[in-house]
Amino acid sequence: MTEKPRRGEIQRRTGETDISLTINLDGQGSTRINTGVVFMDHMLTLLAVHGFFDLEITASGDTAVDDHHSVEDLGIAMGQALQQALGGKEGIVRYGTAAVPMDETLVRITLDCSNRPFLHYGVTVPDSKVGTFDTALAKEFLRALSLHGGITLHVELVHGENTHHILEAVFKALGRALDQATARDQRLDGPLSSKGML
Numbered sequence: 001m002t003e004k005p006r007r008g009e010i011q012r013r014t015g016e017t018d019i020s021l022t023i024n025l026d027g028q029g030s031t032r033i034n035t036g037v038v039f040m041d042h043m044l045t046l047l048a049v050h051g052f053f054d055l056e057i058t059a060s061g062d063t064a065v066d067d068h069h070s071v072e073d074l075g076i077a078m079g080q081a082l083q084q085a086l087g088g089k090e091g092i093v094r095y096g097t098a099a100v101p102m103d104e105t106l107v108r109i110t111l112d113c114s115n116r117p118f119l120h121y122g123v124t125v126p127d128s129k130v131g132t133f134d135t136a137l138a139k140e141f142l143r144a145l146s147l148h149g150g151i152t153l154h155v156e157l158v159h160g161e162n163t164h165h166i167l168e169a170v171f172k173a174l175g176r177a178l179d180q181a182t183a184r185d186q187r188l189d190g191p192l193s194s195k196g197m198l
Helices: 038-051 070-084 137-149 162-182
Strands: 005-015 017-024 031-034 054-061 095-102 107-115 118-122 151-159
Touching: 005 070, 017 070, 031 038, 038 054, 038 070, 038 162, 054 070, 070 137, 070 162, 095 162, 107 162, 118 137, 137 151, 137 162, 151 162
Parallel strands: 031 054, 118 151
Antiparallel strands: 005 017, 017 054, 095 107, 107 151
């Protein structure tokens, strides 16, 4: 029997941003992404490709001020879409971990789709900007994703020197860890929890 694809679709409109986001957890890594923040387009593409998620995002925001509102709201929308796609989290592995090298860089991500949001961000980058992108916003995206996706998320830079490589490894590892955590396990009828629910 073919299982129904797990999809989440979020429309988020505020006085600062307008975001339309659709994710298919059972996809092939195809993307159509235009967020108005070019570096985030690149990072979200990496996340989807390495997580085998189909991801479509159209977004606009007050980037004339800065990219903060857009990046944070993208994390909110992505977290909400993940929650929607996973429903009650029945049958998923729940935990995921990935270590990703990018040249001189090594990043490790460990996560739990637990409904208990928490972010540990053990990443220090040498540069405050990559192009025009404020590198501190990567943490803001992950914080919003964790909070609104109900994810316990630990992000650790093992070592690295190049800021672009570090952030690229973060998003690749996030994709791989989410793919692992959201995978179905046929041995499970409900959520993986001794309590019977998450």
